[in-house]
Amino acid sequence: MALSIEDVKKIAHLARIEISEDEAAATLTKLTGILGLIEQMQAVNTEGIVPMSHSQDLVQRLRDDVVTKTNQREAFQGIAPVLGNGSTERAVDGGLYLVPKVIE
Amino acid sequence: MEWEVVIGLETHAQLQTKTKIFSGASTAFGAEPNTQACEVSIALPGVLPVLNKEAVNCAIKFGLAVNAQITPRSVFARKNYFYPDLPKGYQISQYELPVVGKGAVTIQVPAVGKNPAYEKVINITRAHLEEDAGKSVHGAVEGMSGIDLNRAGTPLLEIVTEPDMRSAAEAVAYAKKLHELVQWIGICDGNMQEGSFRCDVNVSVRPKGSDKLGTRREIKNLNSFKFMQQAIEFETRWQIETLEDGGAIQQATVLFNPDTGETRAMRTKEEANDYRYFPDPDLLPLEITEADKARVSAEMPELPEAMKARFESEYGLTGYDAATLTASRDVADYFVAAVKAGADAKPAANWVMGAVSAKLNAEEKAITESPVTAEQLANLIKRIMDNTISNNAAKQVFEVMWNGDGEVDAIIEKKGLKQVSDAGAIEAIIDEVLAANAAMVEEFKAGKEKAFNALVGQAMKASKGKANPAQVNEMLKKKLEA
Numbered sequence: 013m014a015l016s017i018e019d020v021k022k023i024a025h026l027a028r029i030e031i032s033e034d035e036a037a038a039t040l041t042k043l044t045g046i047l048g049l050i051e052q053m054q055a056v057n058t059e060g061i062v063p064m065s066h067s068q069d070l071v072q073r074l075r076d077d078v079v080t081k082t083n084q085r086e087a088f089q090g091i092a093p094v095l096g097n098g099s100t101e102r103a104v105d106g107g108l109y110l111v112p113k114v115i116e
Numbered sequence: 117m118e119w120e121v122v123i124g125l126e127t128h129a130q131l132q133t134k135t136k137i138f139s140g141a142s143t144a145f146g147a148e149p150n151t152q153a154c155e156v157s158i159a160l161p162g163v164l165p166v167l168n169k170e171a172v173n174c175a176i177k178f179g180l181a182v183n184a185q186i187t188p189r190s191v192f193a194r195k196n197y198f199y200p201d202l203p204k205g206y207q208i209s210q211y212e213l214p215v216v217g218k219g220a221v222t223i224q225v226p227a228v229g230k231n232p233a234y235e236k237v238i239n240i241t242r243a244h245l246e247e248d249a250g251k252s253v254h255g256a257v258e259g260m261s262g263i264d265l266n267r268a269g270t271p272l273l274e275i276v277t278e279p280d281m282r283s284a285a286e287a288v289a290y291a292k293k294l295h296e297l298v299q300w301i302g303i304c305d306g307n308m309q310e311g312s313f314r315c316d317v318n319v320s321v322r323p324k325g326s327d328k329l330g331t332r333r334e335i336k337n338l339n340s341f342k343f344m345q346q347a348i349e350f351e352t353r354w355q356i357e358t359l360e361d362g363g364a365i366q367q368a369t370v371l372f373n374p375d376t377g378e379t380r381a382m383r384t385k386e387e388a389n390d391y392r393y394f395p396d397p398d399l400l401p402l403e404i405t406e407a408d409k410a411r412v413s414a415e416m417p418e419l420p421e422a423m424k425a426r427f428e429s430e431y432g433l434t435g436y437d438a439a440t441l442t443a444s445r446d447v448a449d450y451f452v453a454a455v456k457a458g459a460d461a462k463p464a465a466n467w468v469m470g471a472v473s474a475k476l477n478a479e480e481k482a483i484t485e486s487p488v489t490a491e492q493l494a495n496l497i498k499r500i501m502d503n504t505i506s507n508n509a510a511k512q513v514f515e516v517m518w519n520g521d522g523e524v525d526a527i528i529e530k531k532g533l534k535q536v537s538d539a540g541a542i543e544a545i546i547d548e549v550l551a552a553n554a555a556m557v558e559e560f561k562a563g564k565e566k567a568f569n570a571l572v573g574q575a576m577k578a579s580k581g582k583a584n585p586a587q588v589n590e591m592l593k594k595k596l597e598a
Contacts, residue, residue: 026390028198028205065191065213065395071403077133077170080140081154088158089150107149108253108262109158111200115254115261 015044117360118324121352122332123281123317127294129273129304130248130312131174137247137271138165138208145310153250153265159203164398171271174303175215175245176404176412178273181301181419182240184219186409192245192399195391200263201250209274211393214244215402216273221297222421223289224439238290239278246272273303279318279329284348288341291315300420300445308339315339319348320365321355330355331365335372335379347372351379423448431461440469446483450490457494460501467493471514488517495524503584509533537584539591542575545583546591549574560596568592 020040024031031039089104096103103110136143139156156163179186193211219240227233250265275294281287295313298304306313315338320330335351338344350372355365368381418426420442427438442448447468454464472493476483496513499505505513505528513527521527528534536542550557553574560567575588 026196026392066397066400068400070400071189072167072400074169074172075140075166077135077168078140079135079142081135081142081152083151084154085150088153088155088160103260105257105260105262107151108256108264109150110257110260111263113254113259113261114200114252 015040015047119321119356119359120324120326121282121284121348121355122279122320122322122329123283123287123348124279124332125275125277125281125287125290125294126316126318127275127291128248128314128316129178129275129294129298131171131271131273131303132305133168133170133174133271135168135170136269137168137171137245138269139163141269143270147266149253149262149264150266153268157250157265157268159205165208165396167399167402168271171245172215172402172404173412173415174271175243175273176409177301177303177416178243178275178298179216179219180409180413180416181297182216182219182221182243184240184243185217186404187213187215187217188405189213189401189403190215190244191401192396193393194396195246195393197391199249200261201252201265201268203250203265203268207247207249208396208399209246209393210244213401214242215404216240216243218242221290221293223286223293225286225289228285236280236286238280238286241276241278243273243275246274248272273298279320284345284352287317287348288345291341291344296444297420301416311339313339315344317344317348319351319355321352321359331367333365333368333370333379333381335370336382338372343372343374346374346377347379350377354379417445420445420448427461431455431465433461433465437465437469441465444483450483450486453490454494454497457491459494459497463497463500464494467497467514471511475518487520488514492517492524499524499528503535503537504528505533505535506581506585508581509535532580532582534582535584536579536582537587539587542579542583542587542591545578546575546588546595549578550595557596568596571596 017036017040020036020043021031024036024039085107089102089107089109092102092104092109094103095101095110131137133143135141136154136157139154141154141157142152144152150158156165176186178184190210191213192208194206195209195211196206198205220237221240222235222237225234225236248267248270250263250268253262253264256262277290281290295306295308298313299306304312308314317335317338318332319335320332322328322330333351333355335347338347351370358365366381370379370381372379424435424438424442427433427441428435431438433441440447441451450472451464451468454468455461459467472483472486472488475481476486493514496510496517499513500507500510509528512531512533513524516522516527516531517524522530536545549571553571556567556571556574560571571592572585572588575592576583576585579588
């Protein structure tokens with residue numbers, strides 16, 4: 013499967029990774045190599061084999077539905093990101109975490 | 117050209133667990149912002165999800181209730197996107213292997229105008245477990261949005277249907293049925309105002325007779341059945357008009373504005389649907405065994421369909437009555453409690469669907485808030501059954517009881533509503549009436565049947581409505597024919 017430089021940039025954008033032209037070109041070479049390896053593996057006959065969804069052959073353990081977490085808002089908001097732009101104040105207000113305005 | 121609308125629903129039901137799906141933080145509604153946002157909810161580095169057993173039980177209950185295949189090994193997947201109310205950068209959901217597979221529900225579509233009511237089977241494609249996101253709060257701080265992560269990690273069951281519905285009425289009937297079912301089996305409180313039950317509706321139109329699906333638009337986050345009806349009707353008209361004007365439908369997500377009654381497309385981002393799902397390496401496959409299913413099944417209440425059939429066979433109710441009483445678990449519970457307390461089933465059904473429902477509707481109350489309890493209603497019905505009071509008197513007693521002014525027997529006593537069944541007393545009244553209405557007696561003897569009813573009326577009036585009408589009838593007939 014051929015990957016284009018546009019694909020690399022799109023993937024980087026989806027993952028919110030800033031990438032320069034040089035890095036994009038280098039990443040394209042590496043990713044193409046990985047896809048080549050996958051293509052080789054796809055040649056193997058896997059009929060009748062259940063797809064693996066986890067590297068360990070175990071099943072999920074379940075937790076009882078009991079409240080075990082207490083309110084630690086103060087501690088968590090004490091290490092929240094700072095407002096920035098010269099301010100070292102934590103970006104919190106009235107119990108809320110603050111982020112740049114988002115309106116759909 | 118004649119058009120056909122095709123509708124499918126995706127419903128998010130918030131599961132009634134005490135804690136979040138992947139952590140032991142409380143899910144109680146209405147807490148101060150972020151006081152229920154633990155390190156897992158806010159996605160501090162290094163934390164790991166641990167699956168809540170009760171959320172899994174809820175999913176199994178739903179699967180059993182819609183006769184679905186329950187996946188023996190289902191898999192959690194990461195749905196990747198960036199939004200401030202999703203601090204991990206992905207939502208843990210299920211993708212290729214959801215916990216609940218194909219199932220079905222039967223809906224009752226009510227009669228509209230000349231079109232009679234009918235039943236229809238709606239197929240469920242799948243239902244999967246996932247976590248809810250947090251909430252954004254706008255306007256608290258200038259130029260910023262506030263994030264409350266109390267809701268982040270709340271367990272949801274997303275229930276997806278096939279595109280089986282062909283009208284707004286069918287879609288609403290399905291949504292109502294599902295809303296009742298999740299409450300019936302106790303997995304969701306159904307509170308639409310608080311967002312515990314939210315529907316996304318996919319709508320497309322196509323020429324009638326075509327088997328190809330048109331391009332769909334998705335109406336997001338409908339939180340009332342009334343809005344759902346309005347939104348679908350508007351959207352359908354809009355799509356048909358657009359196509360008839362030579363336009364094309366673009367796939368889009370739309371919002372419904374209750375103030376204008378219109379749907380409007382949200383700003384679409386090109387990569388919006390590129391979620392790059394992959395199995396979450398933090399979670400192992402979820403195994404559900406036959407023993408798990410049997411254990412959960414034993415905890416489940418009798419389902420509405422089964423209860424309806426039992427009401428028909430055990431109590432001799434009509435299909436219509438049985439369906440009405442089992443349309444809601446609270447109503448069914450109330451009816452059953454009244455029967456258990458000694459009321460005959462048939463009059464109990466009539467009272468619940470009649471006087472009780474009318475009063476509740478008028479006062480916008482739920483049956484669980486009824487001032488007259490099922491036991492009180494049963495006591496009232498027993499007094500009708502043993503001929504202590506007439507139906508008319510029972511209505512008066514009910515009224516008094518509804519206003520909280522005492523118990524059945526005390527009210528009957530106080531209001532003097534006791535039916536006179538004493539043969540001697542009734543005979544005395546009838547003799548008086550016959551003596552005072554000689555003309556009517558003559559008319560009856562001359563063949564006028566109506567005169568008989570008039571005489572019964574006079575006797576009832578003379579007894580101030582307290583005489584047992586059946587006895588009056590019988591005795592009067594005897595006297596006249598003597």
